[in-house]
Amino acid sequence: MEKATFAAGCFWGIEDAFAQVPGVIQTAVGYMGGDTANPSYREVCAGDTGHAEVVQVVFDPEQVGYHDLLDLFWQIHDPTQVNRQGPDVGTQYRSAIFVADEGQRSAAEASLEAQEASGRYSRAIATQIEPAGDFWRAEEYHQQYFAKRGIAGCQI
Numbered sequence: 001m002e003k004a005t006f007a008a009g010c011f012w013g014i015e016d017a018f019a020q021v022p023g024v025i026q027t028a029v030g031y032m033g034g035d036t037a038n039p040s041y042r043e044v045c046a047g048d049t050g051h052a053e054v055v056q057v058v059f060d061p062e063q064v065g066y067h068d069l070l071d072l073f074w075q076i077h078d079p080t081q082v083n084r085q086g087p088d089v090g091t092q093y094r095s096a097i098f099v100a101d102e103g104q105r106s107a108a109e110a111s112l113e114a115q116e117a118s119g120r121y122s123r124a125i126a127t128q129i130e131p132a133g134d135f136w137r138a139e140e141y142h143q144q145y146f147a148k149r150g151i152a153g154c155q156i
Contacts, residue, residue: 007052009085023063
C-alpha cells in the first residue's frame, strides 16, 4: 500500500471523491503543511496554524496508480484559485499536492506541467507541490462526512 495526500478545498468533498476510486483502500481527512502540532479544526479555520485541509489516501498501486489519483485531483477542484475553493476562503483551502518521496514529486510536477500545457485553464495554476509533513487526523465527526450523512457530494 502507498499513501498520497491532497489539498483541494474543503476536505469533505475531496475525501468523498477519492473514496469512490477502485483501488483506494482508505481515506482520512486531516491537516498538513502547518506549524502547530495536532491542530484542531477551530485552530485551522482561524488561519493561524498554516495547515491545509487535506485528504490522505491509502491506495493499492496494483489497482490504481498515483497518476490516476493526480488526474482525479485536477478534476475535482479549481486549481487556479489562490487560498479558496468556491465559497471557502483562507489558506487552509489552498490547492496543494503533498509528496511523500521523489517519485511522487516527479509525477506531481509532470502532471502539473501537463495541466498547464493543456489549455484547460484561462488563469495560472496556483497548486503548490510541497513535501508531505506530519498528517494530523481531523476530529472524528469530519471523517467520511458525506457518507455518514447520506450526502451525494458537492460541486465547486
